[in-house]
Amino acid sequence: MKELPLREAKRTLSAVVDASEHGEPTMIIGHGRPAAVILSHDEWSRLRSKIPSFVDPLLAMPALAPEDLPGRRPARIGHAGFVD
16 A cells, blocks of 8 residues: 655545555555545445444344343442442
8 A cells, every 4th residue: 555645645635546546545644644545436346335323233133121121229328329
C-alpha cells in the first residue's frame, strides 16, 4: 500500500483516486500518523458487506419467556433516599 503525506495527497487527489480504482489503495499520513485510507468503492463495498450489523445477532436470539429470566431482588433504599 502506498503512503502519502496529506499535503501530497491533496495535490495529487485525482491520481490517488485513479490508483484506488485500479486496486492500489493509498494510506494518507497526517501529523505523522495514519489518518485515512483511499480505496475503491468496490473494495469498500466488499469489506463493508463482511461486517455484521450489531442488530443481526440480537434479532437471531430466541425469544425469552418471563419465567426464563432470573428473579430480581427489590432495591434497598438507604439513607437520604439513595439506592444502596
